[in-house]
Amino acid sequence: MAVATVEERNKACVDACAECQQACEACAYTCCVNDGEMAQCARLCLDCAAICALCVTLLSRGSRWAARVCELCAEICEACAEECEKYDAQACRECAAACRRCAEQCRAMASA
Template sequence: MHTISADMRACIDECLRCYQSCLGTAMTHCLEQGGRHVEPAHVRLMMACAEICRTSAHFMLIGTDHHRHTCAECSEICDQCAKSCDALDGMEDCAATCRRCAEACRKMAA
């Protein structure tokens, strides 16, 4: 059976929180705000962030060493998403969640 370390469990939890935050924020706050919040580049980045977070969590849960690759990419996309969210009003929580996930994924990718 695949054993999940405490660090990996923490990373899985951060990835799933980030997945939920990016998807939920894009589909509620961003759509309701309109304007710059729904610019295609921003929405695509949020959807990419949500998906790579979900994928990274999945790879860790199934026990494949390939999680190092997805986690490395996840940390980069989360950092980009946080910067994009920082440029918009009301996106502080999403940006903070992305930063926590990026940090946890950097540790898993190492």
């Protein structure tokens, strides 16, 4: 069985997306324990985690759709970062930072 490797030019974006996915999942969990006051944050985090996971998959296999999905991912990451920045929770701050990094890498990938 052949092992697929991520092209070097895709690696930074894949890494940023994977980190963002993990941060979003952690933030969504934190938001869920706050009696619904952070429901919008949790929903955005879950959407962001899902699109980041898709980016990792498509970039890893060299899909021709990866750049277009990265454009959408950057948009969702920005929205998620803006929502997370409304809260003081450590998970939200970490998520916002990861989302900003991911958006930057996804934009670079999409424009390459």
